[in-house]
Amino acid sequence: MTGTVDGLSPFEAVNASFHRAADRLALSDATRDLLCGTYREIRVQVPLRMSDGSSRTVYGYRVQHNGARGPYKGGVRYHQDADLDEVRALASLMTWKTALADVPFGGAKGGIQVDPASLTAGELERMTRRYLHQVSYVIGEHRDIMAPDVNTSAQTMAWMMDEYGRKAGHTPAIVTGKPVELGGSLGREAATGRGTVMILAEAAADRAWQPEDTTVAVQGYGNVGSWTARLAAEQGFRVVAVSDVKGGIFSARGLDLGAVDEHLSATGSVVGMPGTDALTNDELLTLDVAVLIPAALGGVVTSANAERISARLILEAANHPVTPAADDILADRGVVVLPDILVNAGGVTVSYFEWTQNLQQFRWPEKQVNDELRRHIVGAFAAVRERAARHGSTPRDAAFEIGVERVAAAASLRGYL
Structure with missing residues (x-):
């Protein structure tokens, strides 16, 4: 995303969420000035x-x-x-x-x-x-x-x-996300998608949704989107649509993700997968599904299409895919948006594990990586859920409150304020 969407630049859009949290936390002007820049x-x-x-x-x-x-x-x-x-x-x-x-x-x-x-x-x-x-x-x-x-x-x-x-x-x-042969962590490639599916499973359980009855559309079939789709399907969720930059595919009975991967490898795109219906990226966003997962670029759900979103739950696997204006429209319509700083945190969490392993010159087994990932991600989800329920706020507001509160406390303890 570049320029402005719904009247805000990308940085202004993110800071809109920060300032909402700063208001609710009653941060001082000095703290607000330090943290928003x-x-x-x-x-x-x-x-x-x-x-x-x-x-x-x-x-x-x-x-x-x-x-x-x-x-x-x-x-x-x-x-x-x-x-x-x-x-x-x-x-x-x-x-x-x-x-x-x-x-x-x-x-x-x-x-x-x-x-x-x-x-x-x-x-x-x-x-x-x-x-x-x-x-x-x-x-x-x-x-x-x-x-x-x-x-x-x-x-x-x-x-x-x-x-x-x-x-x-x-x-x-100095870097994470390296090849395993050069010190990369087992489980890192799938981590962002795996964390997204952990959040999906928790949110579905909260709503008493059975995976096989829960339809999912994933916009973006790169690293994050493809792992999200595959892992969601492995857990029984019905992934009915995926897309890449060239367009998307749909199957009401659920996509065969293994066949999709083979088609992508052979042709360079998911488009044209036999036995599926074609659709555009814009059409995917407004499909009648239970869960929409934008997993590509930012600014795709805006005031121009928020009224036409049919999903009841949106998981932001991409960074800032829902604009502040769209957020307000969706909240008024009862659509729950689980924010990017929660949903796609699996990648940086396992990056931390990789960094730790590199400093120690010691490799963790993949099960340990995934178990520790679950502990962090499910813990963050529970914290957001509890604060949102206690304050009657949206998950995004609750997530930003927690993050901003922790950073403000660290800045104060270090003497920055």
Whole structure:
């Protein structure tokens, strides 16, 4: 998402939720000023030698939002809309997310404003290494730790780790989401999707919904969306629709996700899967399903389509997919939105486990990773549910209250206020 949606930029939209929490917590003006801004923002030139011998310059960003609770932590995305305001918004979400999940990190985010589909594998590697070099003086295993995000992967993290190692020696904890062969954690690839499905199972149980009777639509079939869909289906939920950037597919009886993965591998898209009906991404959002899971980019549920959302429950697996204006419309209609800082916190939680393993030079079994993930995610869900019920607030308001309260307490104890 870039520019404004429903009259707000991405950073303004995230800060709208922060200010609601700050009002309810009666934060002082000094505390509010400290927490709503960013600690450090850098914009770097990334000179890139193209495969044909020509050169171009793209621009990269790293925003460190708040480090009161620990080292800055956040992914790096490659996307043509990854401008400074978008990266600011994502960095601030990481601050509240790590606090809500109760892992000892602050919030940061990075990005390069480029269409990665226009680059060869060699160009991507050269761009990644140059970007890492340009921001290397503000990162470190106890200062700021990077991770994958949109259009980046375990391979991207391997390049970053290697490039940083040329300067500082072998430092696997400088990034998370690495290949397992290079110190990555077992369970990390599936972690965000697994955490999303843990939240789905808890929310369905609260409503006495049986999985086989609960229809689910997932917008976005990248790493997060595909794992969410597969794991939800494994638990018996009826995943009836998924989509990617080219469009979506629908089957009322439920999709065969194994066959979808085979079709995607063969064709590069879920579109055209035999035995399914075609639909657009916009049509997927308004399907008559019990649960809608936006798992792609931000700003997809807006005031323009919120009245047409048929789902009774929305799980924000993507970052800020529902705008503040849409949030209000959905709340008035009785649609429950479980917020991104809760739903997609599985990724950063297992990133914390990976970081811990790297510092200790010790690997956890996958069962231990998943058990600890469940403890953090279910604990965060229970805390949000209890506060929302006690205060009569929405889950988003409750989640932000918890996150902001924890960061404010840490900032005060450290003497920032």
